[in-house]
Amino acid sequence: MTPLKNIDGRLMYLPNNDEKSAVFVDFENLRLLHRIKDGAKDQELSRAVGLKKQRNLKILDATAGFGKDAFFLASLGCEVRLLERDPIMFRLLEDGFIRARKSSCRRVVECIERMSLYEGDFLHTNLQNGIWDTVYLDPMFPKAKKSALVKKDMQVLQTLLLDDDSSEQMIMHALRYAISRVVVKRRKSSPLLSEYLPDIQYSGSSNRFDVYLSCAK
Numbered sequence: 001m002t003p004l005k006n007i008d009g010r011l012m013y014l015p016n017n018d019e020k021s022a023v024f025v026d027f028e029n030l031r032l033l034h035r036i037k038d039g040a041k042d043q044e045l046s047r048a049v050g051l052k053k054q055r056n057l058k059i060l061d062a063t064a065g066f067g068k069d070a071f072f073l074a075s076l077g078c079e080v081r082l083l084e085r086d087p088i089m090f091r092l093l094e095d096g097f098i099r100a101r102k103s104s105c106r107r108v109v110e111c112i113e114r115m116s117l118y119e120g121d122f123l124h125t126n127l128q129n130g131i132w133d134t135v136y137l138d139p140m141f142p143k144a145k146k147s148a149l150v151k152k153d154m155q156v157l158q159t160l161l162l163d164d165d166s167s168e169q170m171i172m173h174a175l176r177y178a179i180s181r182v183v184v185k186r187r188k189s190s191p192l193l194s195e196y197l198p199d200i201q202y203s204g205s206s207n208r209f210d211v212y213l214s215c216a217k
């Protein structure tokens, strides 16, 4: 039986058919809207992608997930292409996009207009080259010892998705596409994703952004 169910006009993923743990993509979520209004917690992310130097960036978010980081970047005026390889996650995103386009909140509609969604594995998808200023990677974090540290949607994602050991390969692949830089999101205390040292690092309270400059490679 499919773990996807339409509840109150939203497509939801129900792990073990349990409605209490249902998750869905929600660009009208108040916490997300507060995040884009406040911006303070995300200064490292906006610096890491290169927004201090250049406006109107074109960003490829090659690991879309729930699309929250992409939505935040779109709220800052970036044009963001989201790529997601997991078919269930992709369908949740598609449904989130449909609802966001019809939102009564003008800000949500403005952001979603700057975002485009594609299904596919970044490592095996033919993408247009020479147009992405920044490629953003947020591969799955390793499972946390204390699950309370991981938000509910991310916990569900960890059960839904396969373990992945291709992350290192992704940096090299991303550098072929990025005109300016590749940004990798990590937990603050996590090891580097690759044996290559980043050119710049930005650390926030819980996350770290490792930046690999294209011209430096």
Ligand SMILES: C[S@@+](CC[C@H](N)C(=O)[O-])C[C@H]1O[C@@H](n2cnc3c(N)ncnc32)[C@H](O)[C@@H]1O
Binding pocket: 062, 063, 064, 065, 066, 067, 068, 069, 070, 083, 084, 085, 086, 089, 120, 121, 122, 123, 138, 139, 140, 141, 157, 161, 164
């Ligand atoms: C941690 S989540 C990303 C969360 C996202 N940054 C957000 O703000 O919601 C990682 C996502 O990347 C996807 N992913 C991992 N490797 C991928 C690949 N090679 N190509 C496309 N998507 C991939 C996974 O399916 C998962 O949905």
